[in-house]
Amino acid sequence: xxxxxxxxxxxxxxxxxxxxxxxxxxxxxxxxxxxxxxxxxxxxxxxxxxxxxxxxxxxxxxxxxxxxxxxxxxxxxxxxxxxxxxxxxxxxxxxxxxxxxxxxxxxxxxxxxxxxxxxxxxxxxxxxxxxxxxxxxxxxxxxxxxxxxxxxxxxxxxxxxxxxxxxxxxxxxxxxxxxxxxxxxxxxxxxxxxxxxxxxxx
Amino acid sequence: xxxxxxxxxxxxxxxxxxxxxxxxxxxxxxxxxxxxxxxxxxxxxxxxxxxxxxxxxxxxxxxxxxxxxxxxxxxxxxxxxxxxxxxxxxxxxxxxxxxxxxxxxxxxxxxxxxxxxxxxxxxxxxxxxxxxxxxxxxxxxxxxxxxxxxxxxxxxxxxxxxxxxxxxxxxxxxxxxxxxxxxxxxxxxxxxxxxxxxxxxxxxxxxxx
Numbered sequence: 001x002x003x004x005x006x007x008x009x010x011x012x013x014x015x016x017x018x019x020x021x022x023x024x025x026x027x028x029x030x031x032x033x034x035x036x037x038x039x040x041x042x043x044x045x046x047x048x049x050x051x052x053x054x055x056x057x058x059x060x061x062x063x064x065x066x067x068x069x070x071x072x073x074x075x076x077x078x079x080x081x082x083x084x085x086x087x088x089x090x091x092x093x094x095x096x097x098x099x100x101x102x103x104x105x106x107x108x109x110x111x112x113x114x115x116x117x118x119x120x121x122x123x124x125x126x127x128x129x130x131x132x133x134x135x136x137x138x139x140x141x142x143x144x145x146x147x148x149x150x151x152x153x154x155x156x157x158x159x160x161x162x163x164x165x166x167x168x169x170x171x172x173x174x175x176x177x178x179x180x181x182x183x184x185x186x187x188x189x190x191x192x193x194x195x196x197x198x199x200x201x202x
Numbered sequence: 203x204x205x206x207x208x209x210x211x212x213x214x215x216x217x218x219x220x221x222x223x224x225x226x227x228x229x230x231x232x233x234x235x236x237x238x239x240x241x242x243x244x245x246x247x248x249x250x251x252x253x254x255x256x257x258x259x260x261x262x263x264x265x266x267x268x269x270x271x272x273x274x275x276x277x278x279x280x281x282x283x284x285x286x287x288x289x290x291x292x293x294x295x296x297x298x299x300x301x302x303x304x305x306x307x308x309x310x311x312x313x314x315x316x317x318x319x320x321x322x323x324x325x326x327x328x329x330x331x332x333x334x335x336x337x338x339x340x341x342x343x344x345x346x347x348x349x350x351x352x353x354x355x356x357x358x359x360x361x362x363x364x365x366x367x368x369x370x371x372x373x374x375x376x377x378x379x380x381x382x383x384x385x386x387x388x389x390x391x392x393x394x395x396x397x398x399x400x401x402x403x404x405x406x407x408x409x410x411x
Contacts, residue, residue: 115279
């Protein structure tokens with residue numbers, strides 16, 4: 001009886017530690033990405049991007065350069081970038097949110113929105129996160145980051161987070177060690193979970 | 203008024219009702235039939251509890267939406283992220299430097315793009331409506347008489363909706379949904395459970411008067 005009790009207790013403890021608990025282990029592989037979303041996979045080997053003048057003026061160039069380098073440096077992933085001037089047919093634009101008071105409308109530090117081509121007009125139209133994109137734009141909200149007294153590491157994290165969305169990465173659960181968790185978090189680099197997921201997809 | 207005139211007026215009135223009246227500003231509600239939903243994700247502060255939300259909110263009020271709303275859209279869809287400026291009437295001041303009966307503008311992180319028949323929102327935030335009885339957590343913006351909702355969906359709670367979101371089935375895949383499917387919801391998308399956790403505390407602490 002005593003042996004049986006010990007066995008049951010052992011099996012219980014073993015099962016608790018082996019069952020993935022959402023919010024603790026994080027989303028991996030396909031679960032970490034928006035299904036059907038993103039640019040065509042082969043586009044990420046040379047993702048063209050631009051930054052607005054305000055990115056440089058407000059001191060965000062170093063965060064963008066650091067973030068790009070984070071993704072570019074991932075081993076065993078076909079990821080690369082090419083910087084273009086704004087309006088030169090880039091696939092990804094990174095700008096500062098400061099137009100028409102838009103920066104005051106959202107208590108958020110950054111946002112990425114994807115677009116596709118309207119076949120009738122050939123201009124951009126909104127795309128969902130779950131479609132193939134032709135273009136994506138990241139707005140970094142310097143006003144809100146100042147309101148929340150962001151550190152450099154937190155600015156780094158938001159920039160990497162938004163570029164992560166451009167790679168069709170979904171949000172991770174709170175408490176998971178990942179740049180894809182929402183919030184004011186000091187992750188200056190991609191975390192191991194993020195790197196593994198990007199290696200899986202690309 | 204003869205029969206023919208009455209009939210003509212009746213037909214015109216029916217036609218107007220069927221077609222719908224489409225405004226991007228002013229007091230009238232935009233036509234939303236068949237309206238596609240775009241809900242985008244942001245990097246934002248997630249409030250774990252009501253105390254954190256209160257600390258970050260210089261202003262907490264009970265308010266009603268007056269029906270007056272201006273939709274702010276760019277020249278193109280890539281210009282900037284659309285939003286709305288909505289006029290609310292303050293019913294009760296819980297915290298901060300506003301007065302009862304004040305009319306203020308609240309910036310809402312969502313907008314109806316009537317021309318494209320699209321509803322654009324961030325983190326599932328849904329626009330206020332005139333039936334709602336809201337507790338709002340706000341902070342100043344640099345714009346006169348204009349306020350931001352703290353935490354987006356985390357800063358707006360409708361006391362007139364008593365259903366617990368956990369007891370309901372919600373649309374989280376918007377590919378086939380239209381705005382009419384979700385127009386009466388406080389929040390749409392992935393953040394339902396977190397929203398309800400905060401709402402339970404808000405309605406417990408702040409009565410609607």
